[in-house]
Amino acid sequence: MRNTLLITLLLAVNTIIYSQNQLSGTIKNTDSQESIISANVYLPQLEKGTISDFNGAFTLKNIPDGTYKLIVSSVGFATLNLEISVPSEEINIKLKPSAIEMEEVIVSTPFHQLQSENVMKVERKSISELNKKGAVNLSDGITQIAGVESLTTGVGIGKPVIRGLSSNRVLVYTQGVRLENQQYGDEHGLGISSKGIGSVEVIKGPASLLYGSDAIGGVLYLNPESYANSGKTNAALESDYFSNTLGYQTSLMAKTSGEKLKFLARGSYASHSDYEDGNETRVTNTRFNEKDVKAGIGFQDKNYKADLRYNFNRSEIGIPEEIGVQSKDKEPLLPFQKIDNHVLSLDNRFYFQNSSLDFKLGYQYNNRKEFEEHHHEEEETEEEHSEEEEEASGEPALEMHLETINYNLKYNLPKFGNFETIVGVQGMYQTNTNFGEEILIPDAETFDFGIFATTHYHLENWDFQGGLRFDNRTLESIAYQAENDDVVEGIDRSFNSFNAALGAKYQFDQKFIARLNLASGFRAPNLSELTSNGDHNGANRYEIGNSDLENEQNFQVDLALEWRNKHFEAYINAFNNHVSNYIFISPTAEIIEEEPVFRYEQANANLYGGEIGIHIHPHPLDWLHLESSFETVTGKLSEGGYLPLIPANSITNTLRIEFEGSNTFSEKYSFIRLKNVFDQNNPGQFETETKGYGLLGAGLGGTIQFKEFSLELSASGNNLLNKKYFSHLSRLKPDGIFNIGRNLMLSASFSI
Template identity: 70%
Template sequence: MRNTMLLTLLLAVQSIIYGQNSLSGKITDQDTQEPVLGANIYFPALERGTMTDFDGNFNISDLPSGNFKMVVSSIGYASYTQDVVLPSQNITITLNSSAIEMEEVIVSTPFHQLQSDNVMKVERESVSELSKNGAVNLSEGITQIAGVENLTTGLGIGKPVIRGLSSNRVLVYTQGVRLENQQYGDEHGLGISSKGIASVEVIKGPASLLYGSDAIGGVLYLNPERYAPENSTKASLESDYFTNTLGYQTSLMASTAGERLKIIARGSYAAHSDYETGDGERVTNTRFNEKDIKAGIGLQNSVYKGDLRYNFNNSEIGIPEELGVQSTDKDPLLPYQNIDNHILSLDNKFYLNNSSIDLKVGYQFNDRQEFEDHHHHEDHEGEEHEEHEGEEHEEDVHGNEDHEGDEPALEMHLETLNYNLKYNFPKFDNLDVIAGVQGMWQSNENFGEEILIPDATTTDFGLFATAHYHLPRIDFQGGIRYDNRSIETESYIAEDGDILDEVDRQFNSFNGALGAKLDITDNLTTRLNLASGFRAPNLSELTSNGSHNGANRYEIGNPDLDNEQNFQIDLAVEWRNQHFEAFVNGFSNNVNDYIFISPSGEIIDDENVFRYQQDDAKLYGGEIGIHLHPHPLDWLHLESSFETVTGKLDNDDYLPLIPANSLTNTFRVEFDKGKLLSGSYSFITLKNVFDQENPGSFETRTGGYSLVNLGAGTELRTNSALFELRLSVNNLFDKDYFAHLSRLKNDSISNIGRNIMLSANIHI
């Protein structure tokens, strides 16, 4: 590793001999020939950009030599791409007006294309747009993306589910590195604050070619917010209030940038009480609070770009067990989790002559503590006695202040070092090629009195190559990859007294992907992708032996588990013009040696025992949607989407944790310009969730329900500031319902009732 980094630095020094370049040009409207003010000019591979002035002119300096894709975008116009060979002469570009939302560059795929140019279908949404719909946190917000759901234990614990696959089958990337925070556990949340995240990209289906193990079901890629534009300073204050949880969150950001050096910092805090169901009962210990700090330093010139990012997140999350004390307090009761997560990443780009080297390194430290109450099963006699004891119970037993000196029952330290080294070969005609190595070193240590998984060391290493070939009407993309994962554990004494032996396992796999995008007409596009993926069993599946409070069960691992290996066919068809869009996405996903957990009929410590098993499985389904914005009513939008997924084992038993089919319809109006206010919008959404009649072997069916959500917002611009005001109402009619992917459903605890969010943001 050290030799590789030294070689990279030597190559970077050699690249200084290549000249520094600048690019100037003008952006105009094709119909009127008038200059376009505020158009974005962006080089994805360089992560450099600027904006046009009042006359439509732009200039970018300090650019390296080579062939780079340039993207031009502006609200009200179709995004435009062009290959530019630097050094280049002054260029002029005309943009076509369009009512279709402005496209953005997809970062999670290797060639940084616009979605319309991408071979792989990737869903992208800005966090700003997701937050308009009143989501309490990021894991709830991403459920607005078709094919994505949320596996929850209350509001504070949520995990992404992509087309029926979750937990370690969905890989999360943040700051350009894979997130490692003991995410295997069903009762472990996402652990990322939405504040300081600019956008979310979702790859549905196996992405092992790009990311290795754990991307068998898809990737959730979180893009951090950008620095201030060159030679400028910006700041913002964001605040939200939620009526249901009496919760609030506030966030303060500041960023400044010169020609080469950029700095950004953000601090956020959120706190929520127990949520209230549609029946008016508060769900005891669903309260949580979160502190989050994000910071970054960027440096760039014509031969090098570096981006150093740091994120600290502290979360205190209650683990709900039953309906009990009715309280609006925000300090979690016992049992609860206290989690510290540190993420430090450095993204290096070295620009050579017509090629480049990317080196990403990341270090993470996760301290997960769980505090338990050995008295929370006390019985109470009579309703009045129960209420009295509950108040006393909360004050004297559950209060955090009374337990500050207590040691955590469970404490695990997880250290992770990631690296990703890629070489972008010189562009040859219409062919782009990337090759690289990825790896991870990870250690898990126990410090609490309880041990659920042993001390262990995990080592990953992968080699891959991928290529993209572009023709006027068709694009091809494919690649191959080899991965090896080593897991070594120490022996330990489990909760039931058994001595569990060491585990020393090696897992390896070859995988590949091949896809094509065909523009049948100017309006009709189809994408076909074939991909294989793999997932090595995680530590919990191999070695766990203990109680999982959030899951309400005793889990026992299986040290003889093999790789999961899958193959997916994905077909997407899209039709769009300026005023109507439609899409159909279908997939079939065959998973060999699918790992699942099932009750064994045993009882340990008054809890049902679940053991891990394997069998072949198949998932299939897809998404269908339309978006109508008719001319001349371009401000009016009608959107509808339907999503379905079915999962079965080889013996025809249905898989657990498969979301129910759903249909979402949205009526939205937008007004970008006004004499005083701009960016005004309002919407109303009806989400119909159908009966889940195909539960897994230890699940129960879930009845369907309908939820009505609405919202409105506007912007007030002055010469020096932008003020945003937003209002959203989720579950308008206070419906009492059970979501199939709620773990509290088994305890007959409903989901959240009506929730009103008020937001006020200031940007300067």
């Protein structure tokens, strides 16, 4: 089936040659009339762009007839958004100097707007920006975004938490397709390397209108790195060192682009020892290794664009249980996971007169193996562990193969007055097959189908956006025998849901923006919640599913206010999220296999809170940046008690300095950051309260330019005071295991 699908994807890349349109122009400084070099020129509807040359001139070829948004941006200037018609005469563009940071186009929402023009508030950060602040991996890096935290098992396993919701309630998109890799499990990480990811976008709140089931809490949208500009060839060698885990990661990239064809390839490797906590004690078996390969082939003509991407990721991750052998070895001990994840995607775009058709196909193959410990003697050495690991390496206790086919067809209708409208269908076919002796979830098939329509209405100061969607999910599983010899009957269930979203944005004088969004979302119960019956090793409990569970259905109200000028920015985000039939796990008085028994139940829940932030860059000290953000979320069950895994309130203060660059040494910066996490005095059932803590971080860096070569250097440190602390979202906290201590990161990137 895999070979047939690959052939189908490749055949879909058909090309038709059309007559060419060319868009040319010049970009200058409004005040000085000087040409602006290396300004970004981008047509978001075509996903086509270039940069201006030394004379401020630019040229874009193979442009279809029609009317398009043209976005022009450059560091130190206000981003300009204008409408152009093609064919067009040469255009002259002038940018106004500004201290406000350059805006980016948001990809995760349907109309590819600038952030300031988007009806739905979306957080966007470049991966390079997150890495410069000392992120060990992708799940660690996203915690720097207000409202986003990570549910961790050591440093190798992390899952995004958006405003208190995680696992199957947060949908992850990569290469334009939804990531499916058994993400229901607390001890399952993202399975994606940050190398080869260009930026991350976060939708905080229900996004079922755009993405269907599982986007009830939000979306983490990972944008792959872009191809080289037309006629250019680039290569880069990146390397990072982490003092705490004695870890390193190396990545090599090469890409080249012609007028129509583009190629990209990247290979990465990372390896980490057990992390050291604030007591200078290594947490046994938190070591992990990762191999990652990414490749892409792009084609673009006047009326057709294709992007074929492939990502292979192999992760070997230790599963920590207790503090034991102290070692700097990097090979995982038993128990550990070995996970192979393949993602193949093809994005086809067909451009017509003032409309377009977008057809995405995706195929994923996830092979998850878990190797468990046999009965060890208490005094067993690490060498004996390693010998037993070798003996067991060919016989995993658990092996699951998850295969997923995704499709997403969207038609962008011709613009009608001030209305832009998109209609589409999305779906998924998925199979889960067991090969090991242990079964966490049964062999099963999943069918998803969704149909939706969304429209955007633009006025001078107002923008409105709304839409409707219908989804159906069918789950069929095969009966199996559980560890306690019970027979778990197969299920054949169908879940349906209608959802809607409505939002409004008001903008006054390019300074004040107010957004109000109302949205519903849903999540069908997953196979684990419906059919599990067995010992859950990572959680030290015996879990029993409930085949009668219904959809989770939520409704969220989100209000976002922003004020910005040349020297000051501030925002306030507030939300209230009501979830009907919230699924949670509850203990019984039973004991099976010497473990306490937990069963899945449902009740209504409510989450509320928000984020507040300011950014000051005073004139004439435009190089000085003072940033502060506060985030809070509270989650309660309607029947009483608090929800589990709700992050504690926190405030982050950052002082950042951007030094003036020269032709040789540019993009110089330094920062110092203090994150204060408050006490979590509202623990969920089976949780305990968690004391607050403060973490100090700092860093500096810059770029050295050698004509066609550049060397980017950075150094950063987290938890510089080596604090002993527990994160409320650490799954190692119940075992009395502290989080990571002081960690210094040194990075170098050499590119041509």
